Amino acid sequence: MxxxxxxxVVVLLVLYTALFVRLNQIQVFQAEExxxxxxxxxxxxxxxxxxxxxISTIDGQLxxxxxxxxxxxxFQREYPEGELYAHVAGYISFEFGADGVxxxxxxxLAGQTFDFEFDNFSDLFVNDDDVGDVTLTLDxxxxxxxxxxxxxxxxxxxxxxxxxxxxxxxxxxxxxxPNLLATNDLEAAEAARTLYLAFPTKPLLHKMxxxxxxxxxxxxxxxxxxxxDSGLVTEDEPAxxxxxxxxxxxxxxxxxxxxxxxxxxxxFEILAASCNSAFAEMGxxxxxxxxxxxxxxxxxxNDSPPIDLPSPAESIFPTDYGEALDPPxxxxxxxxxxxxxxxxxxxxGQYEVAATPLQMALVAAGVANDGVVMRxxxxxxxxxxxxxxxxxxxxxxxxxxxxxxxxSTLRQAMIGVVxxxxxxxMAIPGYxxxxxxxxxxxxxxxxxSHAWIIGFAGPEGGEPEVVVAVLVQAQEGASEQxxxxxxxxxxxxxxxEALGA
Amino acid sequence: MPGRVRRNTELGLILxxxxxxxxxxxxxxxxxxxxxxxxxVPFLVAVLVLLLGAHIANRFLAPDADGLLLPLAALLxxxxxxxxxxxxxxxxxxxxxxxxxxxxxxxxxxLVVRRTRLLERYRFTVGLxxxxxxxxxxxxSVGQQIGGARIWVSLGPVNFQPGEFAKIAFAVFFAGxxxxxxxxxxxxxxxxxxxxxxxxxxxxxxxxxxxxxLVVMMFERxxxxxxxxxxxxxxxxxxxxxxxxxxxxxxxxxGLGAWFSWTRFSHVQVRVSAWLDPWxxxxxxxQIIEGTYAMAxxxxxxxxxxxxxxxxxxxxxxxxxxxxxGEELGxxxxxxxxxxxxxxxxxxxxxxxxxxxxxDKLLATGLTTLLAVQAxxxxxxxVRLLPLTGVTLPFVSYGGSSLLANYVLLxxxxxxxxxxxxxxxxxxxxxxxxx
Numbered sequence: 001m002x003x004x005x006x007x008x009v010v011v012l013l014v015l016y017t018a019l020f021v022r023l024n025q026i027q028v029f030q031a032e033e034x035x036x037x038x039x040x041x042x043x044x045x046x047x048x049x050x051x052x053x054x055i056s057t058i059d060g061q062l063x064x065x066x067x068x069x070x071x072x073x074x075f076q077r078e079y080p081e082g083e084l085y086a087h088v089a090g091y092i093s094f095e096f097g098a099d100g101v102x103x104x105x106x107x108x109l110a111g112q113t114f115d116f117e118f119d120n121f122s123d124l125f126v127n128d129d130d131v132g133d134v135t136l137t138l139d140x141x142x143x144x145x146x147x148x149x150x151x152x153x154x155x156x157x158x159x160x161x162x163x164x165x166x167x168x169x170x171x172x173x174x175x176x177x178p179n180l181l182a183t184n185d186l187e188a189a190e191a192a193r194t195l196y197l198a199f200p201t202k203p204l205l206h207k208m209x210x211x212x213x214x215x216x217x218x219x220x221x222x223x224x225x226x227x228x229d230s231g232l233v234t235e236d237e238p239a240x241x242x243x244x245x246x247x248x249x250x251x252x253x254x255x256x257x258x259x260x261x262x263x264x265x266x267x268f269e270i271l272a273a274s275c276n277s278a279f280a281e282m283g284x285x286x287x288x289x290x291x292x293x294x295x296x297x298x299x300x301x302n303d304s305p306p307i308d309l310p311s312p313a314e315s316i317f318p319t320d321y322g323e324a325l326d327p328p329x330x331x332x333x334x335x336x337x338x339x340x341x342x343x344x345x346x347x348x349g350q351y352e353v354a355a356t357p358l359q360m361a362l363v364a365a366g367v368a369n370d371g372v373v374m375r376x377x378x379x380x381x382x383x384x385x386x387x388x389x390x391x392x393x394x395x396x397x398x399x400x401x402x403x404x405x406x407x408s409t410l411r412q413a414m415i416g417v418v419x420x421x422x423x424x425x426m427a428i429p430g431y432x433x434x435x436x437x438x439x440x441x442x443x444x445x446x447x448x449s450h451a452w453i454i455g456f457a458g459p460e461g462g463e464p465e466v467v468v469a470v471l472v473q474a475q476e477g478a479s480e481q482x483x484x485x486x487x488x489x490x491x492x493x494x495x496x497e498a499l500g501a
Numbered sequence: 502m503p504g505r506v507r508r509n510t511e512l513g514l515i516l517x518x519x520x521x522x523x524x525x526x527x528x529x530x531x532x533x534x535x536x537x538x539x540x541x542v543p544f545l546v547a548v549l550v551l552l553l554g555a556h557i558a559n560r561f562l563a564p565d566a567d568g569l570l571l572p573l574a575a576l577l578x579x580x581x582x583x584x585x586x587x588x589x590x591x592x593x594x595x596x597x598x599x600x601x602x603x604x605x606x607x608x609x610x611x612l613v614v615r616r617t618r619l620l621e622r623y624r625f626t627v628g629l630x631x632x633x634x635x636x637x638x639x640x641x642s643v644g645q646q647i648g649g650a651r652i653w654v655s656l657g658p659v660n661f662q663p664g665e666f667a668k669i670a671f672a673v674f675f676a677g678x679x680x681x682x683x684x685x686x687x688x689x690x691x692x693x694x695x696x697x698x699x700x701x702x703x704x705x706x707x708x709x710x711x712x713x714x715l716v717v718m719m720f721e722r723x724x725x726x727x728x729x730x731x732x733x734x735x736x737x738x739x740x741x742x743x744x745x746x747x748x749x750x751x752x753x754x755x756g757l758g759a760w761f762s763w764t765r766f767s768h769v770q771v772r773v774s775a776w777l778d779p780w781x782x783x784x785x786x787x788q789i790i791e792g793t794y795a796m797a798x799x800x801x802x803x804x805x806x807x808x809x810x811x812x813x814x815x816x817x818x819x820x821x822x823x824x825x826x827g828e829e830l831g832x833x834x835x836x837x838x839x840x841x842x843x844x845x846x847x848x849x850x851x852x853x854x855x856x857x858x859x860x861d862k863l864l865a866t867g868l869t870t871l872l873a874v875q876a877x878x879x880x881x882x883x884v885r886l887l888p889l890t891g892v893t894l895p896f897v898s899y900g901g902s903s904l905l906a907n908y909v910l911l912x913x914x915x916x917x918x919x920x921x922x923x924x925x926x927x928x929x930x931x932x933x934x935x936x
Contacts, residue, residue: 001741004740004743005740005853005854008850008866008870012843012873013843015881019880019884020839022884023827023835026796027796027800027801027832028800028801028832031797034793035798040798042810
């Protein structure tokens with residue numbers, strides 16, 4: 001019988017080994033996935049029962065903190081600045097998860113990264129959980145100016161450092177009060193969320209980088225960059241005919257200049273005048289679809305920017321313009337394609353072109369930073385409770401939009417737009433400021449449009465230090481002046497604050 | 502190994518188990534509320550009195566028995582108690598009482614059953630008792646249906662699960678019956694092509710055991726116990742006759758039975774779908790889902806005692822105590838529990854291998870199988886290796902009947918071990934000759 005007892009030992013060993021294997025699957029290999037599973041609120045429960053790290057701006061303004069409370073949980077998350085940083089810091093809610101920095105840097109704020117866990121392990125008996133405090137790249141003064149300047153109007157303001165990609169101001173109106181969503185009174189939180197979701201203006205959406213709009217004439221900067229970088233457009237040529245409109249091949253529908261005005265000439269002239277007819281011809285005929293698509297994608301269109309915030313939207317530049325017709329099978333610039341009229345529209349930021357305010361700021365940033373678009377980010381560093389930096393944002397290039405010489409030329413052209421063109425309301429005495437306005441018409445009855453401006457500023461003769469993009473949604477009026485009149489003063493105030501001017 | 506050395510080893514291991522239990526008790530309290538437990542001194546005294554009581558009983562009543570079983574049971578009992586105390590103080594008080602009664606019963610069993618021959622002699626009485634205990638919950642007004650299964654009996658102020666005791670009685674009965682019949686059952690009297698098949702009439706016991714399991718499964722809705730009884734019988738039959746044919750037939754029959762109940766009974770279907778994809782219907786599979794989350798949350802090293810959320814799991818104190826251990830003690834702690842059961846299984850089967858009396862050998866095999874398979878069934882259910890069936894984790898789960906029955910089971914194993922180590926003095930000489 002003992003031989004069979006040995007068989008029994010083997011069988012039981014196999015069965016118990018299977019238990020051990022399953023246990024490893026659950027506790028080690030699938031643990032991360034299970035911990036993040038819908039309906040598993042252990043992480044939230046833990047986070048609510050101990051102090052999370054704080055979130056502050058680079059200049060020390062407290063944005064989020066945990067305060068001790070009595071009741072269901074030990075701590076209550078507070079956002080002293082309310083709506084001002086709601087779209088950046090986000091919120092953390094027991095019922096519906098987290099958003100913004102609270103979500104992306106949750107592990108650090110909750111002390112769950114390896115570094116912090118290791119520390120905690122070594123002081124197992126001290127019961128002093130170390131969590132990370134997040135410092136944002138945002139500047140409180142600039143952020144406040146952005147909110148003040150936009151006022152009650154719907155829209156977004158983005159300011160960032162082109163050299164690092166660090167975002168200085170990130171504001172979108174309407175915003176929301178994260179305190180209402182993060183409250184430990186879960187019924188009140190649910191009610192607040194329902195209310196916010198009912199607003200047609202979608203206050204919970206981070207519109208500066210999660211919503212796309214027609215970029216209008218600000219897109220002409222992209223067309224100019226594509227032209228300069230390809231070598232087909234220079235400061236001196238081609239000179240586009242002075243005209244009131246341009247009719248692309250294969251259509252009778254013409255693209256006219258604002259208010260029926262006449263314009264034309266070389267790059268600097270047409271950019272300063274925001275000349276539709278010239279840029280439509282440049283995109284459609286001088287450059288063609290390949291160069292235009294490559295140019296737009298070089299700034300980040302058709303891709304989500306690698307920002308350290310949740311769910312950035314993709315900005316869109318259409319890529320399909322049909323077969324080459326004349327000459328057939330050619331892909332040289334100057335070829336007429338089935339859909340060349342659409343390309344003409346797209347080249348001035350119409351047709352199906354759509355961009356987030358962040359994307360347009362990144363266009364300005366690429367031009368300002370010698371053609372290189374840095375990865376945009378809001379985290380500057382993470383510190384432990386003693387204030388020692390444990391992690392810094394690892395700055396890096398995202399894309400190379402154009403060569404440095406072309407970028408330099410385009411900067412001069414944009415400075416010209418501020419000095420003697422549509423963006424002159426953005427000029428700051430003593431600083432070198434470049435920009436481009438845009439007015440994306442929405443309808444004619446009554447005439448409304450999105451007012452845009454993008455630009456950069458820096459000390460005279462020096463490198464640009466700040467770029468800005470401002471979008472004011474659905475403004476009355478639809479002239480090319482709208483962008484310059486409505487958006488430029490906001491952009492100038494933000495630039496001035498950021499430069500300390 | 503002489504008995505005195507075994508007893509001294511046992512004492513050392515028991516003290517180690519006591520230190521682990523008391524340390525865990527203090528850590529759990531610190532984890533929950535940052536304060537030392539108020540009753541730490543009485544707790545310490547109680548743990549030492551109980552464990553040393555059982556140990557001294559061994560010294561007098563079973564001096565030559567295996568020295569691992571009692572310390573392992575004490576460790577599992579202690580860890581289980583720490584978790585129950587951490588989850589529910591009222592249940593902890595009851596569990597402490599049941600532990601005391603259980604150890605009392607352990608000593609009483611050693612006292613009463615001085616020789617296993619006693620059990621062999623009364624095998625049919627014990628077999629009848631087993632049947633009665635098993636069917637008792639089906640008697641109207643005595644039997645009670647709690648939590649879906651009809652396995653409770655209510656006699657006056659006492660509620661208990663007779664199935665927990667029935668399983669031991671069955672092991673005793675099977676051992677006696679099989680010792681008597683194994684020659685006959687093992688004989689190949691039928692030839693089907695090249696295969697030797699026992700006379701079909703000898704298959705009757707297999708069919709009866711199968712029928713009993715089905716009754717338990719259908720009328721008491723206790724899938725785990727049904728599986729346990731059936732596996733117990735098959736293993737004992739296999740070891741006794743050494744015919745794999747019985748095992749094969751048994752598994753085919755059990756498969757048919759399982760398939761049949763799956764097609765017919767909704768409570769079986771619910772268990773199976775909750776096993777295959779718990780997330781398809783989170784309302785009915787909440788226990789499995791929360792248990793899985795809990796273990797994942799514990800990860801490798803666990804949250805630490807008192808620092809997890811084991812109360813999120815429904816009925817965590819009985820069915821899912823293993824998930825709570827996985828959460829707060831991590832893969833390491835959960836593996837330690839599995840290893841403890843493996844060591845107990847190893848000790849039990851070594852006792853079986855060393856027993857020279859066939860009845861002792863079979864009984865030790867059966868009792869060890871009960872312990873090993875019951876732990877496997879419930880842990881397997883918790884980690885979703887098997888469909889979940891609500892049996893207790895021996896010595897760890899909350900529950901008076903389970904704890905008492907398992908201490909009796911332990912006492913019987915210890916008795917067999919002691920008895921076979923003290924066999925006739927002629928044996929060592931034979932061993933010397935062989936060496």
